[in-house]
Amino acid sequence: MRFPAWRIGVFLAAAIWPLLWLYEALADSLGPDPGKVLVDRLGLGTLILLLITLSMTPLQKVTGWSGWIVVRRQLGLWCFAYVVLHLSSYAAFILGFDWSRLGVELSKRPYIIVGALGFLGLLALAVTSNRYSQRRLGTRWKKLHRLVYLILGLGLLHMLWIVRADLKEWSIYAFIGGLLLVLRIGPVARRIPRLMGKKMPSVIKTK
Ligand code: HEM
DSSP, X not given: OOSHHHHHHHHHHHHHHHHHHHHHHHTTOSOSOHHHHHHHHHHHHHHHHHHHHHHHHHHHHHHOOTHHHHTXXXXXXXXXXXXXXXXXXXXXXXXXXXXXGHHHHHHHOTHHHHHHHHHHHHHHHHHTOSHHHHHHHTHHHHHHHTHHHHHHHHHHHHHHXXXXXXXXXXXXXXXXXXXXXXXXXXXXXXXXXHHTTOOOOTTXXXX
């Protein structure tokens, strides 16, 4: 296994936040509505992890260090774990597992439909993120995994719908997302290593 300490460090850095928030909830330090705070933090965590995962390939191109690619899949799976926790805390703390309220909830909070589409996209990517699916799907795998940019768009739209008037924080995520999308465009992506005066290592596959 390459870069074991780096992989473990990334694992711990991603795992620590939900544990810390759970501890805060148990210690009664999340304010009067801890359930909602957990839903919000996990939602934001999902979006941030999505952006971090998408920045691994450009970072590898800019720095030439293959360590970024080594943790890309792990970060993508963490993003999925966060969205599962986000959805579960919504079901537990906002819905109270009362599924009969779902119809009213969807008309009251239509942004949930956008979030649910994003969740389904992340589920498809997580299920097919293994080597077996990569081999079986061949060139279709790459096409499928381009869905990640649509998922990012859905995540940003979902958040925009929630924050509405307070666009400051949202604009930062949207800007980073837009930048990552531009860096992904063929002619721009090809120029990155040249701009940095680096040669692209031929052994590393990038998305
Ligand atoms: C079935 C799937 C989903 C459901 C049911 C759901 C539900 C929710 C709910 C109820 C909130 C809190 C709204 C409020 O503060 O009033 C929220 C916030 C949020 N969600 Fe989701 N969500 C889902 C999927 C996603 C996905 C896929 C992403 C990201 C890619 C995401 C990112 C966010 C963000 C960034 C926030 C705002 C956090 C903040 O304001 O600090 N959610 N979501």
